[in-house]
Amino acid sequence: MKLKLLVMTAFCILLSSCALTTSYDFDKTVDFSNYKSFTIYQQGIDKLKLNDIDKSRIIRALEDQLKSKGLTESADGDLIVNVLASSKKVINVDNDPYWNGPWGWGYYWAPSSTVYETREGKLTFHLVDSKKNILVWEGMVDGFDVGNIKNKEEQINKAIQKIFNYYPPKKKNNSYY
Numbered sequence: 001m002k003l004k005l006l007v008m009t010a011f012c013i014l015l016s017s018c019a020l021t022t023s024y025d026f027d028k029t030v031d032f033s034n035y036k037s038f039t040i041y042q043q044g045i046d047k048l049k050l051n052d053i054d055k056s057r058i059i060r061a062l063e064d065q066l067k068s069k070g071l072t073e074s075a076d077g078d079l080i081v082n083v084l085a086s087s088k089k090v091i092n093v094d095n096d097p098y099w100n101g102p103w104g105w106g107y108y109w110a111p112s113s114t115v116y117e118t119r120e121g122k123l124t125f126h127l128v129d130s131k132k133n134i135l136v137w138e139g140m141v142d143g144f145d146v147g148n149i150k151n152k153e154e155q156i157n158k159a160i161q162k163i164f165n166y167y168p169p170k171k172k173n174n175s176y177y
Contacts (some may be wrong), residue, residue: 020159021141022139022140024137024138024163025137026136027136032169035078035079035129035168036072036078037071038072038080038081039074039079039081040059041081044083054152058156061157062083065164069164078129079127081128084125085122086121086122087120087121088120089120090118090120091115093113094113095112096111118145119146120143120144120145121145122142123159123163124139137169139164140163141160144158
């Protein structure tokens with residue numbers, strides 16, 4: 001019974017450590033239905049400290065999400081989309097507090113700890129009104145494993161899809177909530 005509890009606890013911790021965290025903010029005085037087109041700020045993309053493959057993945061996922069929201073891409077869009085990327089070092093510690101053994105040759109293992117480091121990525125998106133030159137919506141998503149090359153495209157797509165679930169902001173009784 002204790003083993004089942006330990007396994008379930010470890011599984012929950014593992015899942016929560018892989019979870020993408022989102023946050024967003026927006027100008028509540030803006031009517032987002034007025035925005036019909038977007039332009040991706042290429043100078044912002046060029047400044048990202050990412051390889052060209054990841055930049056292309058971000059642009060494709062971003063274009064797909066914005067087009068799915070009814071916006072069209074235009075050289076002089078109503079919204080200018082800027083992207084920022086950052087990462088931070090995360091130190092993880094796994095503890096095994098139990099004595100183990102004997103198996104096979106009869107060896108015993110003492111309690112141990114394993115320390116390992118990962119890099120956690122964060123993407124920030126700024127939507128700027130191109131006519132007024134003011135920030136109208138900001139979304140951030142973090143928590144994806146930067147070092148996981150095998151699933152990087154999937155992680156980027158999932159992260160961008162998750163944050164753009166909050167765009168455009170929903171109205172409740174003719175005002176934003």
